[in-house]
Amino acid sequence: MVDYLWMWSELIVRWVHVIAGIAWIGSSFYFIALDLSLKPGKELPDEAHGQAWQVHGGGFYNMVKYLVAPAKMPDELTWFKWEAYGTWISGIALMSLVYYGAASLYMIDLEILDITEIQAVMISLAGIVISWALYDGLCRSPLGKSDLWLALAGFVFLVLLAFGYSLIFSARGAFMQMGVTIGTIMVANVLMIIIPGQTRVVTALKAGKTPDPRHGARGKQRSLHNNYLTLPVIFVMIGGHYPAVFATDYAWGILALVLITGAVIRHFFNTKHKGLAPPWWTWLVAAILAGFAISLSHLGAPNMEYDKTAHASPTALHNASIELVIERCSSCHAREPLWDGLAFAPKGVYLENKSDVLRHANDIFWQAAASHAMPPGQVIWIEDEERAMLAAWRNMINHGLVDRDS
Ligand code: HEC
Structure with missing residues (x-):
């Protein structure tokens, strides 16, 4: 149950963060565009800087900007600030839940x-x-x-x-x-x-x-x-x-x-x-x-030079790659992860058996061959040559050079 609470709290905070962010950026873009579109008008009061006419949602709006302030302050003023504060509060909460809460996976790389x-x-x-x-x-x-x-x-x-x-x-x-x-x-x-x-x-x-x-x-x-x-x-x-x-x-x-x-x-x-x-x-x-x-x-990716003599046949490369992924990734990406503190396989990605691995060939390429993203923080070591092997394997599968079930 506790796991579900954590998962849901992350989702809800992320939801709030996106909504607050949309509200902030939306109002900010709106006011910038409004500000830039202001035109002078003869009928405007002296203190007015300019006006704009807009149509939206079934009505017309006449927006007037007073550069310093109107001659008489209005009784009610709408301030725009909670959109920004809400975005930051939810953002720092999300950072704490995801990144700070699992800093060894998300923030730290012992090699660095x-x-x-x-x-x-x-x-x-x-x-x-x-x-x-x-x-x-x-x-x-x-x-x-x-x-x-x-x-x-x-x-x-x-x-x-x-x-x-x-x-x-x-x-x-x-x-x-x-x-x-x-x-x-x-x-x-x-x-x-x-x-x-x-x-x-x-x-x-x-x-x-x-x-x-x-x-x-x-x-x-x-x-x-x-x-x-x-x-x-x-x-x-x-x-x-x-x-x-x-x-x-x-x-x-x-x-x-x-x-x-x-x-x-x-x-x-x-x-x-x-x-x-x-x-x-x-x-x-x-x-x-x-x-x-x-x-x-592309330039910053790990070296993807694969030594073609390393494996005797496509099937050998196929088996070696699947074995590598299961060995290095399944401590976290399992139906019941062994990694301390992980209740679920991250992002629902299982890499425990051959069909799991085949299903995720492209994801494996991006996460572990074309980048150093996985395993996170290199908590489990993978040589660059091994990453190159995974890249060659994914290429081979995508070109149908090996029977997926072999
Ligand atoms: C120490 C635990 C751990 C190990 C080992 C690990 N992963 Fe992950 N993996 C994670 C975490 C945590 C995430 C979630 C990242 C995020 O929140 O975006 C993840 C996410 C993923 C995803 C989904 C990414 C997405 O954004 O949808 C893929 C694919 C993946 N890992 C592949 C691998 C591969 C391939 C290996 C082995 C080379 C591996 N992982 C090893 C912890 C691990």
């Missing part, structure tokens, strides 16, 4: 760094807090006066961070740690800069004072960062399920390309929403960058 589970969790949390402090420091430094230089410095910072994490955590742990770090920076921008700034403006206005324009400028800069970081952060959340993305030697390089690709795609939509000619070239750049990312994931 010999750390205990507690150390892994502490380093992860410290990494998140320190990264925010460094990022915030960059924004407040003289570099912060230029959006372009700040963006470049921020990019270099994130790539170095990804590289640094890859020297500490397992491939999968490092990748998710990057997602959580960027996500936290975005939420901290809302919690520590944007909302407090906005609150001070409202308080000043209510007291009949002129608000300090620096709050608005700072909030706008952080919002711009959040805008450009949204797509990469979602990529990391999804990419953590694709071993050829995170469990290869150049995962940090792929991340660097994704940061630029996400920014370039946002640029397309931002320009389009401004009502300017859409910069179609951005899609070409995105496609070229995706091509580089694909090459990196």
Whole structure:
């Protein structure tokens, strides 16, 4: 019963996380597009910055933006902040349930760094807090006066961070740690800069004072960062399920390309929403960058040179591969796993007998041949030559070169 409670709590927290994330990103994309589409109008009050007409759900909306504030503060104001906070709270809960709760499988790779589970969790949390402090420091430094230089410095910072994490955590742990770090920076921008700034403006206005324009400028800069970081952060959340993305030697390089690709795609939509000619070239750049990312994931894969003399016949290769998978994988991937702490075979994948293994030939290729994703954290060792053998075996099966039942 306890196992079911854990499984369900993970599912429910994941559900909340996705819903909160959709609400946050949805409202954020909506307001960016709205902001960019505002046009001046003669009939608007003096303090108004612009307006937009929209049609949705059977009615027309006339949105008016007041840049500093309206002459009289409205009695009721809707704030947008719980979408961001909810995403972070559910996200850190999910990180704790999945990654911190099984750090030896998800965070640690003893071949990379010999750390205990507690150390892994502490380093992860410290990494998140320190990264925010460094990022915030960059924004407040003289570099912060230029959006372009700040963006470049921020990019270099994130790539170095990804590289640094890859020297500490397992491939999968490092990748998710990057997602959580960027996500936290975005939420901290809302919690520590944007909302407090906005609150001070409202308080000043209510007291009949002129608000300090620096709050608005700072909030706008952080919002711009959040805008450009949204797509990469979602990529990391999804990419953590694709071993050829995170469990290869150049995962940090792929991340660097994704940061630029996400920014370039946002640029397309931002320009389009401004009502300017859409910069179609951005899609070409995105496609070229995706091509580089694909090459990196291939280049960073384990060496797949298979020694053809190692097995006398296709059947010998077939049997050796099945035997290898059962031997190295079935302690976890069994109907009744032997691995301490595992109540169910992870993801319902059984690798205990020949038909199990054959059913998962492609998954085995991606998890254990084209990447180092499995066994997680290399808790059970597999030589690169053995991974190469699995790749050759999968190829052979897909080309029908061996009778699957032989
Ligand atoms: C120490 C335990 C352990 C061992 C040994 C192990 N795995 Fe896994 N495996 C896991 C865990 C944990 C997950 C779930 C990962 C996740 O949450 O995405 C998993 C997931 C998988 C998946 C499903 C991936 C998905 O996202 O659907 C496949 C396929 C897989 N393992 C193959 C293998 C192969 C092949 C081997 C042997 C080379 C192996 N595993 C060895 C723990 C193990």
